[in-house]
Amino acid sequence: MTVKDLDQRYLSMFGRAAGYLPQDRETVDAWHRELRRKADEDPDATFVPSVRRLADLLQRDERLRNRVQVTIDEARRLNPEGVGSIHQMLYSLNHITGIAPEYHKDPKKRNFFPMSTLFCYMMAVKSGWDLFRDRPFNDALRDILKAWCAFLDSEESTYVLHKGDDGWLGESAAKDFKLDEFEVDWDHPHGGFTSYNAFFHREIKPECRPLSPDPDAVVSANDGSVANVYWDVKREDDILLIKDQRYSLDLMLDGYPDIGHFEGGNVLQSFLSGANYHRWHAPVSGRVEYARVVPALMFSELYSKEVDLSSGTLSQGYQANVNTRAIVVIESSSPEIGRVCVVPVGITEISSVTLEVREGDVVERGQEIGYFSYGGSSMCLVFERDRVEITVPYGKQGQVTDNGAPIFVNAEVARRTA
Structure with a gap:
């Protein structure tokens, strides 16, 4: 991989595009060097319980230990000054669990996603694709993220x-x-x-996000920008395509018993940056038919031998199928609209997707129904076939972007067709 390819790969990372990571790799590399130095100076460091559990797992699981080391070695070929050992990785994770993201005026020096910074090069190599889909490793990282989230809640x-x-x-x-x-x-x-998390999912002034007065409007569940629109979504589809990112209802809705309602329907996916409002609202009035959180992957991205703008941030279509997410199905009080499924998706650092509604609750359009705690995030609205027309601008189907049309919570994004 050339330096140019590596720079392009970095620019496409979710955290960089969302404003959580430095604009270039120099700050990332400096952060790696400093943590390597500290780790080497403290070979007998005491770890917090969640990091200790990962250390114990790697000690007894030779297969996983070798997989992690292979990924570290492959990543070192991209950045020789990066994390070079399992101890250095564990030390860095331990360090992260006790810090809050610090603001920096200079976008080139902003490092709000320390775990993405740590894994920046490991996520860019083929072995990393396998590692971050490895369930025991992913589960251990989730445990560490929960510990960090607890600190950010304190x-x-x-x-x-x-x-x-x-x-x-x-x-x-x-x-x-x-x-x-x-x-x-x-x-x-x-x-x-x-707490820092209380700041991160701070409430917005109601007058800044007025509810669309049009009763036929489906409103945005979140602030953000349009990332992708996909029509005729299938129960099963190839979610590993980079140029044409698709959705598999069986994967994305993970066990929802009435998936057939959405077969042939359409998906509107949006991208949330670090500056966006991170609470989400009901797009329609109606009854909550189904509500649950699906713990799943966090750092997995599409992989291609060729560096492409479709990796990283533009893996969002893929990530909606496999990442930690919530599933909220609202049976609209308007029969013409039918059911609408709200799928908030956690990306990279985020490990906390909090629901504020339960099955059987009746919600009003524009009512808050949940929020993201610290980290990256995306949002999907899934509609039944031929029920609504998307009214916000969007690009070519399946081509994900991180600079699409802006959308705002409570403002119209679709309207009923009948």
């Missing part, structure tokens, strides 16, 4: 919520993340937030 994580130049409440961050649109208590030292 008051201890508020140390980054201040008004200094590198604080999330400072003048630069307030401008970058449009904090004037959100509920912030500026008289409080931490903006009124009890």
